[in-house]
Amino acid sequence: MNLVIVESPAKAKTINKYLGPDYEVLASYGHVRDLPSKDGSVLPDDDFSMHWEADAKGAKRLSEIAEAAKRADRVILATDPDREGEAISWHVLEVLNKKKVLKDTHVERVTFNAITKSAVLDAMAAPRQIDMELVNAYLARRALDYLVGFTLSPVLWRKLPGSRSAGRVQSVALRLVVDREIEIEKFKTQEYWTVEADVSAGGDPFLARMVKHDGKRLTKFDLGNEASAHAAQAAVKAASFKISAVEKKPGRRSPAPPFTTSTLQQEASRKLGFSAQRTMQAAQKLYEGIDIGGETVGLITYMRTDGVQAAPEAIDEARQVIAGVYGKEYVPESARIYKTKAKNAQEAHEAIRPTSLARNPGSLRLESDLGRLYELIWKRMIASQMEAARIERTSIDLESADGKTGLRATGQVILFDGYLAVYEEGRDDAPKLGEEGDEDGGRLPQVKEGADGRVIDARADQHFTEPPPRYSEASLVKKMEELGIGRPSTYASVLTVLRDREYVRMDKNRFVPEDKGRLVTAFLEQFFARYVEYD
Template sequence: MQVVIVESPAKAKTINKYLGSGYEVFASYGHVRDLPAKDGSVDPETDFTMLWDVDPKSQKRLSDIARAVKDADGLILATDPDREGEAISWHVLEVLKEKRALKDTPVSRVVFNAITKQSVLEAMKHPRTIDAALVDAYLARRALDYLVGFTLSPVLWRKLPGARSAGRVQSVALRLVCDREREIETFVQREYWSIAALLATPRSETFEARLVGADGKKITRLDVGTAEEAGAFRQALEAADYKVRSVEAKPARRHPYPPFTTSTLQQEASRKLGFAPAITMRIAQRLYEGVDVGGETVGLITYMRTDGVDMAPEAIAAARSLIGRDYGDRYLPSAPRKYTAKAKNAQEAHEAIRPTEMSRLPRDVMRHLEPEQAKLYELIWLRTIASQMESAEMERTTVDIDAVAAGRTLELRATGTVIKFDGFLTLYRESRDDEEEEEENRRLPGMSAGERLANKGIKAEQHFTEPPPRYSEASLVKRMEELGIGRPSTYASVLAVLRDREYVRLDKRRLVPEDKGRLVTAFLESFFDRYVEYDFTADLEEKLDKISAGELDWKDVLRDFWRDFAAAVGETKDLRVSEVIDRLDELLTAHMFPPKEDGTDPRLCPHCGTGRLSLKVGKYGAFIGCSNYPECKYTRPLAVQNGDPDKPAEGNGTRVLGTDPATGLEVTVRDGRFGTYLQLGEAKDGEKPKRSSLPKGLAPADVDLATALSLLSLPREIGRHPDSGDPILAGIGKFGPYVQYGKIYANLEADDDVLSVGINRAVALIADKQNKGPGRGRGATGGRALGDHPTLGGAITVRPGRFGAYVNHGKVNATLPKDMDPETVTLDQAVEMITAKGGAVPAKAPRRAAAAKAATGATEGKASKAPAKKAAAKKTAAKTATKTATKTAATKTAATKAPAKKAVKGA
């Protein structure tokens, strides 16, 4: 029997079917060990010794693997074909060595780029050993990330209260977002005018031409800057005679895009399907590991973490065969297309992301997939097939026109594109902006040099330059890839960390830096500038790639990095918090104190009129305060709207919903240290404004003015209790939405709405709380019933818990693995987890024994009370005697030890 190790149970299930009875496939459930989240897990003083802890959830799985390996003919490590996969195999092997489970068992490593029967069986024919260079690259990356995070984060906590963490790649990605925001804040708007003429040929065919020159000088987009200049050109054009100077038609070809890499898949899925990178990767993982298609579990796509753009020869041949059959020879190039990655530090070790079978059309598998899976599979299939199709053929026409008026010559130009042959565009178009699409579809009428044209109207339009757009998740991934920051497998997790740390947030699918993110970036730029430089991070990634290729020693890279990094950290030890705040105050001036519309000093305190506003840092984070504190206690958030100190800026944790018609006060949604909340008006004369937290399940983006006003009006009276006539209220408290009857509080359940819960439901919840008694109401839930235990009896349920979903049987609770969906847990799976947790022993005594015990107690009746009293008296006497004996013994011991102490002291 051969034991095979993979990462996930889905992958194990699929591969087990392919290999047959001679193999037993186990899932490690991802990484089985990690560096403990504490100081000393990587020790530079002992040549970067790394201490690994086995994940408690992995202990049982590893024990099962160890038992299987002891009796196995061989161990095959078949984890993913990248550094992470190599590292998981290495970790599993190290743990098995520690358990002394291997003995003389042969160990081999196999990799496959797709989970298909052919790929898996072929991989089994070509085993190898674990790639030490790939493991070294993993160790170096993990050590670097740990050293940066666990060295830099405490510095942040001490010098910048409220900051949460810093990371090697995470901080650079955050800097990209913050730098873009700074560009937007410092952007100076410019006015410009575009001028175009609507012209007609002698055959009455109209088209538009724009002004590009005057009197021999070129006119670019921003050259006409005022209404007066535009008016002068318009007047001249209205009086001009128009004649075609030249017509130039050039053939052009547009080539297909290469098949997807990790980053391009994330970008296109974001633009076309609206998927966040993390969602895209989760769906792609399922498609890769295997989906049930017509009773057969098959992997639908190749490995989804890659920056390679080439495909296997057999895949290219299959794609070309399909193109020739379904689209015709005109769409099939004479030779297969080969692609080379353009991204910095790209690795060509793996194929691009493609379908495992080109003949498996999206329409054929759609009914077997979830809607999101079907959409992503179709996107991958279309891009893959299009990548091997013929180029699109176009004709780009440029017409130059002279407009002569009052002795001066103005030059106009019209352009148009005609698609002569659509080629790959018949199947796939990459997302582009509207202007590019419009130009591609614009056609010009036939014209010839010397032909006169008629003026049908002149159009002069005012425009203003716009700042660069904020990054979307897709465009940030693209920029990180261009700069060589991070690896394909890290993009989604880096973005997730930035949002989890509340350093950035998504607003209309754009990344907006929060104030705490701006502060962290400003701090790192001020005191650790080198370590958030784009080139430095990219160079470090290049060194990691060289380690994986066996060109550099991983500990040499760590030594070089740590020497300078430790020195930089040491230089911050003597920094006073006041120095840090002054530096950040200067760096973030444009953000915190934008110019006011009336031209007054934006730093002048609006409360006392004499103090200066500046950045302050308190226990819970940063704020703006007055220099006249404590006489003046004015404070506000870091950023404000349009220079108005009474209006916190939108996009910095605050969104204005509107005005309360009853009070005339502004209603806002805000981010606080305990989460998102609603606020009515602003603080005045030391009085706090009315606030309300959001019920669980209500996203801040979904809150409108009506909902906010309803929540701010809580608590509300639902009605009167039918027994007493006392009021029952509904409100939101520390532990979430509740109903209240006198001193009884009952939490609402997930399906209850605090704004609409009725009197009957409220009475039922209160009665349930009274029946349960104190301490049992909050969070108690029956969960989803799975059925009765097949051997022990009693109901088994799956329930939500504080630390994740779990299955329950009697007093036994077993937490579900992270990758297991609580909605799909079966009774068999639950029984297996409960048994593993120690639920094989019946939770209750046998019925006969319990009945006998009850009968004995009933027969004894009052007679049992006297012996009970005697027993209690004996127990009390014994307890007293024990205490006395203990006290006496302690006294003797102390007396015995006293001379010894004196002797020691005297010596």
């Protein structure tokens, strides 16, 4: 008999169906042992030796696994294909060896990136040994988490009654939120004005912004008060303009790569309003399998990854689906190949993608969260293999007869929508007026250089500079990833802990630090600065 160990009972049930009666599949229900939160669990002076304990539930499950292992000819460790999964396999093997139940039993490690029959059977045909480099990476992180948390948390309990915990990643994430709040409080708003005009040059009117006044190019704060703005407005109304330049620049916009854990959490936050935790719970269910026509099938690949590459067969399937649904012109000449840019990316896994792109979102009946997340993943994967969007950026410059006043109109037109027919990546905060990325959209009318430009109307508008926005879940996850803080698999739990500890609260889906959170950060910065550094 072959004994297979996986993490979750849902996964165990599905895999048992694929493998048949010669296999018994048991679930470990996640991690089976942990470091007890007491002194001496990690001993730095004894070569960082670690002392593990299983809780009552974990001990019971390990006993069940040990009993089954006694009857087995082969034990197959098939936990998740990441560092945590490798660690669970190592823990199970350590316990089975301690219980002396293996004797002549053959032990193998297999990993699959998707829970489909073909992926599971292919993995079973290519077993390997436990990867001790991955296990050691897990042990180092776990020891660090324990030493930082166990060193700092008791100090906080003593010195700041009411504070609950500190942690290697948690405390740095909290500091980011607190630092942003301090930045907002220190921010001094500055007044500035802009002048815009409705102009006609023989055809339809268009909107132009004043860029030159009194012979000088205008910078953001040159029109700093109402008087100067109204003087500029009067100059525009009084001047007679000619079109001095018309410039058309072709441009291309390429699609974003398929999802990593981090980008999935960011986009689900922007587009669906999901918290990181809600995203990961839905993704876990899609990965572990959904009943379709009486058969349980995993709908997406493994959801904890920082890889952006996709399997060649997935890319081929994407190209076929694109040609069939959108037409040949939407398929680029050669497949798009993506490479990871994340600061501390280390997983060799594929990006998050549907296990079969032929299962389009409309053909599946999924509960609300699962359906919406699956559609997001499907569209992102399809878009990642589509042709670039072709755009034309146009600018029209107008100059007054005396050369002292200048206006500019900008616009962009999509000539071919390409991947935009399916998907466009969201942004956390819209660009402010005049900032890079602030395109005045829309098509501009055809005008000829040298033609007269008639000002129909001119307006002066007051604006104030704004402080940087508070972090949303999406922008905080993005910032943590940029700084190399934590791992994709930990973002959801870290953000949840900050809320549960009441260090932060959410206001309009933005993080606001509570007094308790600010106090903890100030204390750690003062006395334990190296634990909360992120620069």
